[in-house]
Amino acid sequence: MEAPSTFETVPDLSAFFGPPARRIVVHRSFAYWQAERRVFGTMIWGRPDEADVDEMCAAHEVGADPLFAGHTSLVDLRAVEAVDLLAFERLLTYLKKRRDAWSPNVAHQAVLHRGGFAHATVAGMFQFLNPGHPVSFTDDPVAAYDAVGASEERPALEALRATLLGAPDVVRRTQTAFDTLPPRSDFTAVARLVGMSVRSLQRRLAEVGSSLRLERQKRMLRASERLLEGTELDLDAIAALVGASSASQLVRLFREHRGTTPGALRKRQRP
Numbered sequence: 001m002e003a004p005s006t007f008e009t010v011p012d013l014s015a016f017f018g019p020p021a022r023r024i025v026v027h028r029s030f031a032y033w034q035a036e037r038r039v040f041g042t043m044i045w046g047r048p049d050e051a052d053v054d055e056m057c058a059a060h061e062v063g064a065d066p067l068f069a070g071h072t073s074l075v076d077l078r079a080v081e082a083v084d085l086l087a088f089e090r091l092l093t094y095l096k097k098r099r100d101a102w103s104p105n106v107a108h109q110a111v112l113h114r115g116g117f118a119h120a121t122v123a124g125m126f127q128f129l130n131p132g133h134p135v136s137f138t139d140d141p142v143a144a145y146d147a148v149g150a151s152e153e154r155p156a157l158e159a160l161r162a163t164l165l166g167a168p169d170v171v172r173r174t175q176t177a178f179d180t181l182p183p184r185s186d187f188t189a190v191a192r193l194v195g196m197s198v199r200s201l202q203r204r205l206a207e208v209g210s211s212l213r214l215e216r217q218k219r220m221l222r223a224s225e226r227l228l229e230g231t232e233l234d235l236d237a238i239a240a241l242v243g244a245s246s247a248s249q250l251v252r253l254f255r256e257h258r259g260t261t262p263g264a265l266r267k268r269q270r271p
Contacts, residue, residue: 006156007033008226011180016062022153024160025059028052031164032059033157039072039150043161045079046169053087057094059099064102072148073109078141080164083121097128106133112144113137168208169196171215174201178219183243187212217253220244224254228266235262 008015013032015023020036029048033041040063042056061069072189108129111123126135138144145154149198164172178185191198191211198212205211223242227233235247244250254262 005200006153008223009179013059013062017067019063022156026164026172026179027055028169028173028176030056030059031160032056032062034062035150035153035253037068037071038072039148039153040068041074041076041148041150041157043076043157043164045081045165047080047082047084048087050087050090053091053094056091057098060094060098060102064098064105066105069105070107071105072107072150074144074148074150075109075111076144076161077111077113077122079161080122088121088125092125093130095125099129099131103131103133106131108148109133109135110144110147111135111137112139112141114139170201170204171208171210174210174212174215175207175219178215179222183220183223183241216243217257220250221253221257224250224262225265227260238262251266 007024010016010023010025013025015025016034022033022035024031024033029046029052030042030044032146033043036042042059044056048056060097063070063073109126112128113120113123123137136144136147138147141154141158142151145151145157150157166176173194174190177190180193187198187201191201194201196204204214205215221243224238225239225246227241231238233241235250239245239247239250242250244253251261254260254265258265
């Protein structure tokens with residue numbers, strides 16, 4: 001997935017237990033992020049189903065770990081379109097069962113919504129659960145981020161949200177697959193993770209103006225930008241890590257898609 005450079009896209013939740021950092025993992029209908037060990041957040045969109053809820057529950061288990069005692073939490077419901085009743089019941093059952101495990105770890109939780117039935121239903125769930133930590137509800141993003149002490153993270157996370165919601169579903173799923181798999185994975189592995197044949201996936205991507213080749217190039221660029229900013233590796237080493245055939249290929253990709261070169265980008269990032 002496209003992500004601001006301040007947040008690293010990681011393939012699974014195990015990375016959240018590493019050294020304090022800004023990380024995000026993206027799923028089909030939600031993204032789960034951490035700002036070091038002090039703030040966690042969930043962005044939810046669309047109409048999550050039961051499988052999506054199972055993945056959300058796994059994310060909540062991270063916040064229940066004693067390593068993250070005292071963290072704050074932001075739940076962003078603004079892009080939820082509808083509530084699947086079976087999925088909602090599944091989530092409610094899990095939260096009731098595990099409330100005494102995760103609630104003591106949370107210093108404060110903010111629920112960001114935009115009104116309407118779906119949002120009122122989910123917000124009402126928090127009140128029904130009666131958690132042991134304070135929960136605030138707001139439709140103001142600035143107030144929500146302030147409430148959990150994440151004002152500095154708000155610009156990056158709002159940019160990330162816009163990127164995630166701006167991409168068609170098939171593009172989001174393909175980007176997630178590329179971010180999850182090893183850099184040199186073939187298109188068959190990507191299509192399998194998306195749940196389609198290569199031919200079907202290529203057709204669906206073509207319908208929205210993309211392709212597997214283009215999404216692979218975007219993945220190379222995202223990974224390269226993080227390495228250019230966060231490491232001292234030379235371009236040959238970066239090319240090898242992101243799955244490019246050579247440093248020259250990376251230079252061509254940066255000129256084509258970013259209008260600059262990797263070297264020039266690194267200089268701008270490090271004045």
